[in-house]
Amino acid sequence: MKQQCLTNEEIDSLENNAKTIDDKYRLKYHLMPPVGWLNDPNGLCYYKGQYHIFYQYAPEDPTGGRKYWGHYTTKDFVHFIKEKTALFPNHRYDSRGAYSGAAIVVDDKMHVFYTGNVKHIGDYDYITDGREHNTMYSYSDDGVHFKGKMCLLTNVDYPQEMTRHVRDPYVIKKDDFFYLFLGARSKENIGVILVYQSSNLHDWKYLKTICSDEPFGYMWECPSYVELDQKQILICSPQGVESQKYKYQNLYQSGYFIIDGDFRENYTLSTFFELDYGWDFYAPQVVQSNDERKILIAWMGMPDVVYTNPTVEKGWQHALCLPREISWKNDKVYQYPIAETKQLREHKHVFTLEKNKEITLEDIVFEMHLDKLAKKSFDIKLRQDFELHYHNQIVHITMKESGCLRDTREFLVESIEDITIFSDTSSIEIFINKGEYTFTTRIYDVLQAKIESTIDIPVTYYKLRNYEIKNDSK
Structure with a gap:
């Protein structure tokens, strides 16, 4: 049996x-x-x-x-x-x-x-x-x-x-x-x-x-x-x-x-x-x-x-x-x-994301910091369909077809000073104001990161390496 x-x-x-x-x-x-x-x-x-x-x-x-x-x-x-x-x-x-x-x-x-x-x-x-x-x-x-x-x-x-x-x-x-x-x-x-x-x-x-x-x-x-x-x-x-x-x-x-x-x-x-x-x-x-x-x-x-x-x-x-x-x-x-996540960093690039100028990133698996956003309204495209808009203290996020029925989300944020994005092959985790607000989702797109913004933004970008996972041998 x-x-x-x-x-x-x-x-x-x-x-x-x-x-x-x-x-x-x-x-x-x-x-x-x-x-x-x-x-x-x-x-x-x-x-x-x-x-x-x-x-x-x-x-x-x-x-x-x-x-x-x-x-x-x-x-x-x-x-x-x-x-x-x-x-x-x-x-x-x-x-x-x-x-x-x-x-x-x-x-x-x-x-x-x-x-x-x-x-x-x-x-x-x-x-x-x-x-x-x-x-x-x-x-x-x-x-x-x-x-x-x-x-x-x-x-x-x-x-x-x-x-x-x-x-x-x-x-x-x-x-x-x-x-x-x-x-x-x-x-x-x-x-x-x-x-x-x-x-x-x-x-x-x-x-x-x-x-x-x-x-x-x-x-x-x-x-x-x-x-x-x-x-x-x-x-x-x-x-x-x-x-x-x-x-x-x-x-x-x-x-x-x-x-x-x-x-x-x-x-x-x-x-x-x-x-x-x-x-x-x-x-x-x-x-x-x-x-x-x-x-x-x-x-x-x-x-x-x-x-x-x-x-x-x-x-x-x-x-x-x-x-x-x-x-x-x-x-x-x-x-x-957690601080241990920094061990995943491989390549660091510091640049300015210029207004209305599209940039293709080295890899879609990344950590990215967007700074000096205080008192500004902006629109940012982060992946194929993923867009983040901030106007009148409202964060508006869309993912279109890449969300697989996860489409539009809005929430209130009084002021945005900075944004940290962790992008993986099929996920995005966003931390606003060093963790005052967070946003976590799965996403399914073409695995190519092209970013664009309606304002100039200082950017620090890290390509991230994989977790190392082994099977138990006992």
Whole structure:
């Protein structure tokens, strides 16, 4: 009888026989699935001298399917090892997928928490009935091999007013206790975060529910908690938020609340702030580096959207965004590619992009800095169809056919001083005012960068080299 999920050997065979290498849109300096589907980053942590980047992985189908945990490791965010698949949906309580979660290092062990997805066969809506979202646990002594899998919480352990949508555990230690955050959807279709407390990582007691003063969407996915400059930041991805002209324009959003007070006792949440204004940014998670920087990584994609990436034809889909250091400045979260990204630079060119004069760049895989933009309106063409316009404090971006149904986006920026662009074969990440605003998207064009502007702009350009990724040999 065939196993309920693939073995590592079967996944290795899928990866080794994949045709993904033939795809011109494979990214050069972003992490992707070897084959199949990738979504949320999971279990980000620094353990035994290296960073561990897990991710939702469906190797059997580039449009999704049964989820495993894929795994990359790195010491410098330039050289990576593609490790063996880490977690499998091979348990009674995770049979339909090892869904998203987090890791924490305690007593020289990596402790992993994730959602075990189970869907029952029958006439169910899979919101109020027919689904189990179980909080699962496993641990590792080396960061690669996992054991001790067990179920910690099931539907009966969540508050009765919750639907069956309770998932994406994130664990922190604060003072003498561990706290587990779970994204949830109430029976009144209100997004919330459930908080549990433990002294030993195994026995969890419900503590409270974190919610906004007014309902904000019907589900808060992928919670993450970080403290920046003594500010408590609750990151999550709300679903069901009504779009506005310049805000909340994606199907689902990703951003943060500021917690005023102690989330364990009396607190208030600020309004919600978006983290990225592009089409492809979701489920961000934060890891603390070995030198205490806070590094954010997100899925460069979006669930449940109508558009499909043309890479599906080659057997793969999606990627992770550039790792970004986040900081607290000017009363908001800034994010900017981590310093290690500079190691990718190869050739530097400094020039002036003259008004209405088209320039063909050396390579479409680049880092580019546009300076001295203060108090100016301008129009910039960056790739075949990608245009950025700035007038009357409105950033207007178009991608036309290269966006594959990602077409037009607008958001407000009071003033632009500078812009940094990271362009890869099929992605663009834009950082305005050194990370005050960001914009992330996939794009599919002719892979030739011709740039043009309506004003003179000083430019610093770097051609970037590829990530170096090796397969695990153990």
